[in-house]
Amino acid sequence: MGVEITKLPSGLTIVTDTMPHLETAALGVWAGVGGRDEKPNEHGISHLLEHMAFKGTARRSSREIVEEIEAVGGDLNAGTSTETTAYYARVMKADVPLALDVLSDILANPSFVPDELEREKSVIVQEIGAAQDTPDDVVFEHLNELCYPEQPMGRSLLGTAKTLKAFDRDMLRGYLSTHYRAPDMVVAAAGAVDHARIVEDVVQKFASFEATPPPKPQAAMFGKGGSRVVHRDLEQAHLTLALEGVPQTDPSLFSLQVFTNTLGGGMSSRLFQEVREKRGLCYSIYTFHAPYTDTGFFGLYTGTDPADAPEMMEVIVDVISDAVETLTEAEVARAKAQMKAGLLMALESCSSRAEQLARHVLAYGRPQTVEELVARIDAVSVESSRNAARALLARSRPAVVALGSGRGLDTAVAFAEGLTKSKAKTLLH
Numbered sequence: 001m002g003v004e005i006t007k008l009p010s011g012l013t014i015v016t017d018t019m020p021h022l023e024t025a026a027l028g029v030w031a032g033v034g035g036r037d038e039k040p041n042e043h044g045i046s047h048l049l050e051h052m053a054f055k056g057t058a059r060r061s062s063r064e065i066v067e068e069i070e071a072v073g074g075d076l077n078a079g080t081s082t083e084t085t086a087y088y089a090r091v092m093k094a095d096v097p098l099a100l101d102v103l104s105d106i107l108a109n110p111s112f113v114p115d116e117l118e119r120e121k122s123v124i125v126q127e128i129g130a131a132q133d134t135p136d137d138v139v140f141e142h143l144n145e146l147c148y149p150e151q152p153m154g155r156s157l158l159g160t161a162k163t164l165k166a167f168d169r170d171m172l173r174g175y176l177s178t179h180y181r182a183p184d185m186v187v188a189a190a191g192a193v194d195h196a197r198i199v200e201d202v203v204q205k206f207a208s209f210e211a212t213p214p215p216k217p218q219a220a221m222f223g224k225g226g227s228r229v230v231h232r233d234l235e236q237a238h239l240t241l242a243l244e245g246v247p248q249t250d251p252s253l254f255s256l257q258v259f260t261n262t263l264g265g266g267m268s269s270r271l272f273q274e275v276r277e278k279r280g281l282c283y284s285i286y287t288f289h290a291p292y293t294d295t296g297f298f299g300l301y302t303g304t305d306p307a308d309a310p311e312m313m314e315v316i317v318d319v320i321s322d323a324v325e326t327l328t329e330a331e332v333a334r335a336k337a338q339m340k341a342g343l344l345m346a347l348e349s350c351s352s353r354a355e356q357l358a359r360h361v362l363a364y365g366r367p368q369t370v371e372e373l374v375a376r377i378d379a380v381s382v383e384s385s386r387n388a389a390r391a392l393l394a395r396s397r398p399a400v401v402a403l404g405s406g407r408g409l410d411t412a413v414a415f416a417e418g419l420t421k422s423k424a425k426t427l428l429h
Contacts, residue, residue, distance in 0.1 A: 002017065002018060003015065003016070003017045003357070003367055003369075004016050004017075004195040005361075005367065006195070008182070008199075008203060008206075009211070010182035010183070010207075010209065010210075010211040011181075011182045011183030011184075011211055011213070012182035012183070012185050012186070012187065012202070012206055013185070013186045013187070013361050014186075014188075014195075014198060014199050015186060015187075015188050015189075015357045015361055015367055016188070016189045016190065016195040016198060016357075017189075017190040017191075017193075017350075017354075017357060018191075018193055018194070018195065019190060019192070019350060020192075022093075022191040022192045022350055023092060023093050023192055024090060024091065024092055024093065024192060024350065025090070025091060025092075025093060025096050025189060025190065025191035025192045025193045025350060026088065026089070026090045026189065026190055026191055026349075026350040026351040026353070026354040027089060027096060027099055027100060027187070027188065027189035027190075027193065027198070027354060028086055028087055028089065028103065028187075028188060028189075028354060028355070029087045029088070029104075029107060029185060029187055030084055030086045030185070030186045030187075030188060030355075030359070030361075030362060031084065031085050031086075031184060031185050031186075032083065032084055032184035032185070033046060033084070033085055033179040033180065033214065034046050034080055034081050034082045034083045034084050034085055034157070035080070035082050035152055035155065035156075036082050036083060036151075036152040036153045036217045036218070036220070036292075037152065037179055037214075037215075037217045041163065042163075042175060043152075043159045043160065043163040044124070044156075044157070044158055044159015044160065044163050044164055044167075045159070045163075045167060045171065045175050046080050046085055046157065047124065047157050047158055048120065048121065048124060048159065048164065048167060048172070049085070049172055049176060050078045050079070050080045050085050050087070051078075051120045051123070052110060052112060052116070052117060052120055053078060053087060053106040053110060054066070054076070054078070055112075055113065055116040055117070055120060056110070056111040056112075056116055057105045057109040057111055058109040059105055059109060060102075065102060065105075065106065068098065068102060069089060069091070069098070069099065072091060072092060072098065074089055074090055074091035074092070074095060074099060075089065075090050076089045076099075076102065077089075080157055082153060082157070082292065083217075083292055083293060083362075084362060087103055087106065087107065088103075088354065088355075089103060090350075090351060092192075093192035096189070096192070096193055096194075096197075096198070097197070097201060100187075100198065100201050100202070100205065101201075101205065104201075104202075104206055107176075107180065108205065108206065110172075110176070112169035112172050112173065114168075117167075117168070117169060117172075121164045121167065124158060124159070124164055125161050125164060127158055128159070128160070128161065131156070131158060135232070135236070135403055135404075136238055136301065138232075138403060139230070139238040139301075139401055139402075139403040140240060140299075140301075141156050142228055142230055142401045143240045143242055143299070143399060143401045144156070146223060146225075146226060146228055146400075146401060147222055147223050147242050147244075147297065148222065148223060149223045151220065151221065152217065152218060153220050153292075153295075154223075177210075178214060178215065179214045179215075180209060180214075181210050181211070181212060181213055181214040182206070182209040182210060183211065183212070183214075184213060184214050184362075185206075185209065186361045186362060187202050187206070188354045188355070188357045188361070189354055190351075190353035190354040190357065191353075191354075219294055220292065220294050220295040222244035222295060222395075223399060224397060225396055225397025225398050225399045225400075225417070226400075226417070227399075227400040227401070227402075227413035227414070227416070228400070228401045228402075228413075229409045229410055230402070230403045230404075231404075231409075232404060232405065233405050234403070234404045234405060236303040236304065236305065236306070236404060237303065237304055237305065237306040237308075237309045237402060237403070237404035237405075237406065237408070237409055237412070238302075238303050238402070238403040239300075239301070239302050239303070239304065239312065239313060239400075239402050239403075239412060239416075240299065240300065240301050240401045240402075241299070241300040241316070241398050241399070241416050241419070242297060242298060242299045242300070242398065242399045243392055243393070243396050243399075243419075243420075244295065244296065244297075244298070244392075244395045244396035245289045245290070245291060245295070245296025245297050245298040245392065246289075246291060246296040246388075247291055247292060247293060247294050247296055248291040248293060248363045248364075249363070250296070252384070252387070252388045253291055253296075254376045254380050255380045255381075255384040255385045255388035256289055256296075256298070256388040256389070256391075256392060257289055257335075257339065258332055258336060258339070258385045258388075259323070259327065259335075259385045259386075259388055259389045259392070260287050260288060260298065261335035261338060261339065262323065262331040262332065262334070262335045262385070263319070263320065263323055264285060264286045264287030264288075264300060265286070265287065265288075265338065266338065269286075269287075270319050270323055270331075271285050271286075271287065271300075271302075271316065271319055272285055272286075274315060275312065275315055275316065275319070279311075279315065281304050281305075281308050281312045281315070282302050282303060282308075282312065284301070284302060284303055285300075285301070285302035285316075286300070286301060286302075293363070302316070306404050306405055306406030306408050307406060307408055308408075309402065309404075309406070309409055309411070310408045310411040310412045312412065313412040313415040313416045314415045316416070317416060317418060320393075320419060321419070323389065324386055324389045324393065325386075327382055327385055327386055327389070332380065332382050332385055336377050336378065336380060339377050340374055340377055343370065343374070343377075347370065393419065393420050396420070397417070397420055398416055398417060398419045398420060400413045400416040400417060401413075
């Protein structure tokens with residue numbers, strides 16, 4: 001009962017969490033490959049490969065794949081990110097073997113039928129168009145380019161119409177063979193599952209995946225910062241700011257996360273209270289920190305009237321600078337409580353739990369226990385959060401992107417560029 005882990009001779013890891021009170025199960029395959037693994041001529045192939053997984057195998061047509069799962073009341077989905085690609089299902093207890101069979105089939109035996117491939121490429125071109133019509137997608141695309149210039153991490157996951165056009169079934173098969181290797185794959189399941197039965201099935205169904213590790217991606221290099229104003233005729237100005245954060249294994253990760261939450265992680269955060277509640281300058285404002293294998297990304301987003309953009313950014317810079325010096329015990333305690341609640345609530349969902357287990361194995365080599373995670377949160381103090389914030393402001397120049405119209409955007413980004421020159425940086429010296 002509880003969490004069990006088995007590593008096969010091939011290097012593939014199987015991790016499960018048996019939750020006896022449930023009648024359903026979530027299970028999936030997580031591969032340590034994503035957008036950052038792509039060469040320039042492969043831009044968008046990770047995402048296309050994820051789409052094509054459901055478009056037919058040697059044993060099943062695309063329709064049969066979804067019908068078999070939906071016939072038992074289950075659902076099937078997938079997702080691509082910067083460093084991982086996941087294929088997962090949610091089913092009733094009795095149908096776990098079926099779900100595992102389908103998941104293994106779409107990865108081990110994809111057919112890549114040319115007609116299906118061309119149709120799916122067209123679907124993704126429509127997806128790219130939809131993203132270009134969404135301002136908060138566009139502004140972050142520009143921000144990523146500014147933070148990771150001339151690197152895979154700075155490119156969108158969707159690719160471009162030009163790169164998609166060049167992909168054929170041989171390129172897909174080559175990419176799958178190169179990057180989907182057993183040592184960098186995890187089968188994770190949570191809920192009404194039997195670990196021994198899943199291991200037995202995985203040994204049989206995933207035997208074709210090579211036991212040699214895949215190539216490592218290009219090391220991430222955070223850029224020199226700077227600003228970009230993208231002019232578009234929009235009602236709102238969309239403002240983003242980024243700083244280099246810390247990797248997944250950095251000791252200060254939780255302290256930085258606490259600072260991020262106190263700054264812009266909810267309705268009680270400093271930015272929300274000052275910028276929205278007190279001054280009425282925006283509807284939405286938030287901060288986040290995304291840790292990766294070898295880097296981290298601290299980001300801020302807000303939208304406002306273009307005329308208010310300079311005041312907005314000046315206030316944001318002042319709030320961030322002040323928070324480093326004046327972070328309080330009450331704020332840190334509140335952020336830690338929010339983090340622990342989020343962690344424990346995720347344990348109540350078998351889907352969230354399976355994903356958490358897989359991500360832990362890919363990042364740390366094993367699942368971290370709830371007790372370990374809670375202890376790391378509890379260890380965060382006011383001083384460790386302040387130190388993490390000071391290091392954040394000293395680590396890089398800010399990258400700033402404004403999207404919209406009006407003369408105020410240039411003034412706004414100029415204010416933001418001054419963030420790391422503020423008094424907060426002097427606290428390191």
